[in-house]
Amino acid sequence: MIGRAATSNRKGGAVAAELPVGDRGAIWRRRIAYAILIGYALLMFVPFAWSVITSFKTLPDSVRLTIIPQPFTLGGWEYAFTNLTPPLPRLFFNSAIIAVVVTITNLVFGSMAGYAFARLRFRGREVLFLIVLATLMIPDQLRLIPVYLLLNFLGLTKGVLQYAGVMLILAVSGTSIFLLRQYFLSIPREIEEAARMDGAGFFRTFWQVMLPLAGPALAAVAILQFQGTWNGYFWPLIILQDQDQYTLPVGLSQFRLAGGMGTNWPPLMATVVMATIPILILYLFFQRYFVEGIAASGVKG
Amino acid sequence: MAAPTARARSSIRLERRSEAIAAYALIAVPMILFLVLNIGSIFYALFISLWKWNVRSGPVDFKGLENYGTLLGDPIFLRAIQNSVYYTLVWVPLTMVIGLSLAVIVNQKIRGRTFFRAAFYFPAIASSAAITILWIFIVSPDGLFNTVRGAMGLNPLFELFGFGPNKNWIGDQDTALNSVIILNAWTTSGTFMLFYLASLQSIGNQVYEAAAIDGATAWQTFRHVTLPLLRPGHYFVATVAVIGALQLFDQAAIAGGIAGDPNNALMTMVLYLYNAAFSRFDFGYAAAVGIALFVVIFGATLVQRRLFGQAPSW
Structure with missing residues (x-):
């Protein structure tokens, strides 16, 4: 808009007609600008393309500058599926179960609390909402030790319960509540007042009237939370002590440190690809919600 | 304007109360989690930081501000x-x-x-x-x-x-x-x-x-x-x-x-x-x-x- 506002003043056409040389200059400037843009966009994709290509290469071939694997092999994927501890499918399952549960709990608790803070009157509402906002400003590192000790005390750092430990920490975020509250505030009051007149209680009004209207906000929260949890590193690293419970990011970082695996690029890149694909698919289909969620929340570091 | 009858007033009060109860029920889970895992954590962290603290047995030695x-x-x-x-x-x-x-x-x-x-x-x-x-x-x-x-x-x-x-x-x-x-x-x-x-x-x-x-x-x-x-x-x-x-x-x-x-x-x-x-x-x-x-x-x-x-x- 800026460049256009500056160049599209009404005299622009006439000036260009008098000065064809300047016009040609503008065309060239535009071409150069597009070349830079496309070049920069390529820089965004090339590393990912390289990880896909490398996952189909042999180890000696992986350090060569060839786009087509010579020879093409599934060896890296086979290694990742069978020889890693835990194997790639297990990592994928662990990531998926934690991300799915955390997304659902955020939608449920976030929409309930968001609705209450947006619409219902109760004593202490302002103070309690301030607490919600305050959670966004408390760095995770500050609560690392107390939260770890608490989960340890509750037995949530052992065995299968480690899943529950991570889920409990991430169960509902201030961001989810905040985003949904903002959305509920934007829905006209008349709609739910009509429902209340018909004798619907608060829960039924919430469930049958307000929730169906909040579709776009729920979608944005779901995507934000799924992506954040799927990609999350800090809390899973702290809580998941057993290899069998590792998520993809934790597994990846441990392979890097494990003897010999650190530079076995094909299986490492296969794991990188598997860690990225679910979010990539979401991004291709729901790009709008990524953009809106980020712009609206802005709180996630 | 006629003053609201006692009956109407008490029904408004009842309505208000059920609204508040609904609200507390809706926010209960996140608020408990926040109070324990966020707000409570800060005070607990302050307390722990004054001790030599063992992962299993808890506080060992009081160290004040030594840490x-x-x-x-x-x-x-x-x-x-x-x-x-x-x-x-x-x-x-x-x-x-x-x-x-x-x-x-x-x-x-x-x-x-x-x-x-x-x-x-x-x-x-x-x-x-x-x-x-x-x-x-x-x-x-x-x-x-x-x-x-x-x-x-x-x-x-x-x-x-x-x-x-x-x-x-x-x-x-x-x-x-x-x-x-x-x-x-x-x-x-x-x-x-x-x-x-x-x-x-x-x-x-x-x-x-x-x-x-x-x-x-x-x-x-x-x-x-x-x-x-x-x-x-x-x-x-x-x-x-x-x-x-x-x-x-x-x-x-x-x-x-x-x-x-x-x-x-x-x-x-x-x-x-x-x-x-x-x-x-x-x-x-x-x-x-x-x-x-x-x-x-x-x-x-x-x-x-x-x-x-x-x-x-x-």
């Missing part, structure tokens, strides 16, 4: 502060400039702007672990970066700076932190672009029309109209960026391990905390590090408030 004293006297902690501050001072402006440039570009009516916007944000969707492993591969001695610059004949240029053809960028202590800075500038500039886009779109068209009537060039318009009007955007992006930068952990821990190798080059404040807790199991000390970290972040936020003036109304 904080030890902290300030530890050269590795000072190194961690130095690294985190350097990272913040370089990474934040760099990423803000890239993000703003991208935002200004995709905010124009150019062909394919939706594609470019999606492309520039793309690296931000991947997990920090996946992207760090990928980056380590790319800048490793035999990695893509070194082979491409060799193939392009750029090695003599790098030689001028003393970088050999098989430079281990993230594994050598003189370039490790800068490698992480470039990695994170690459992945995060798209996010900052989105923040800036929201800010750019809130600027009305009239100011640009006025600038055009005054005959301002594109650069003058940007320099004297857009940039000053983006002040709330700068404040927001800078605050988020500095808080994130001071908490640098994932990339440093994955590339440098728990000790921030090589030779503490990747030791950051949060990595130091993690190290104290899970390598030395000194929980009281680690809690003190957490409090110190919070104070640093909070202080940085206050400084920015002074620099950029009042926080915008949102």
